[in-house]
Amino acid sequence: MSVQNAYDLWSASYDADHNLTRDLDHTVMVQMLAGRPFESILEVGCGTGKNTGLLAGLGESVTAVDFSPGMLAKARAKITSPSVTFQVADITQPWPTPAAAFDLVTCNLILEHIEDLEFVMGQARRALKVGGLLLISELHPFRQYLGGQARFTQDEETTFIPAYVHHTSEFLQAARQHGLTLQDLNEWWHADDEGKPPRLISFLFQK
Numbered sequence: 001m002s003v004q005n006a007y008d009l010w011s012a013s014y015d016a017d018h019n020l021t022r023d024l025d026h027t028v029m030v031q032m033l034a035g036r037p038f039e040s041i042l043e044v045g046c047g048t049g050k051n052t053g054l055l056a057g058l059g060e061s062v063t064a065v066d067f068s069p070g071m072l073a074k075a076r077a078k079i080t081s082p083s084v085t086f087q088v089a090d091i092t093q094p095w096p097t098p099a100a101a102f103d104l105v106t107c108n109l110i111l112e113h114i115e116d117l118e119f120v121m122g123q124a125r126r127a128l129k130v131g132g133l134l135l136i137s138e139l140h141p142f143r144q145y146l147g148g149q150a151r152f153t154q155d156e157e158t159t160f161i162p163a164y165v166h167h168t169s170e171f172l173q174a175a176r177q178h179g180l181t182l183q184d185l186n187e188w189w190h191a192d193d194e195g196k197p198p199r200l201i202s203f204l205f206q207k
């Protein structure tokens, strides 16, 4: 099943499913961004809008893109702030957003589905203003090494969504190739993860 079709299906239950990774990612966003104002934010892979509300409270304007109509429909129903614009876009293609327009670009739990990290870093760099920030929060590669992968179960059938393993060094190298400087790197555990490898990894890069 394609990534897009899988998320269209998952959109029906994404918000209600038991999902520690989804929940921890929101905590990461709050801890990394709370109290930091931005003029213009680009949210890449907004899904059902789990983080869009938070971003709408931080930015004067938010552009939230995703390629799953099902996920976007959920987000549009949830987030009615006039400062948020939703847009359909496949981020493996040149991004339809303007250049040098955003002071924050966020990618949460999406890059596992993207083979070519360098392309995304290049597009993020193009989208950012000078001095702008790129915040990435992803399933930690340690979890991927142990078989972790985005998946959901509906009607007792589990769908594994196509995913690529990206080592920590790949994120750093792809960012460096595009002149993005690492400001912060963190590893994150959910309260239920005691004794386990970190669940998420986050990177904060600056243009």
Ligand SMILES: C[S@@+](CC[C@H](N)C(=O)[O-])C[C@H]1O[C@@H](n2cnc3c(N)ncnc32)[C@H](O)[C@@H]1O
Residues within 6 Å of the ligand: 003, 004, 007, 022, 025, 044, 045, 046, 047, 048, 049, 050, 051, 065, 066, 067, 068, 071, 089, 090, 091, 092, 107, 108, 109, 110, 113, 114, 150
């Ligand atoms: C695990 S969900 C994360 C959604 C949201 N960021 C969150 O943290 O809840 C991954 C999202 O990435 C989107 N996605 C995956 N590949 C994409 C692509 N090539 N272009 C745009 N969106 C994509 C999916 O449609 C899905 O909504």
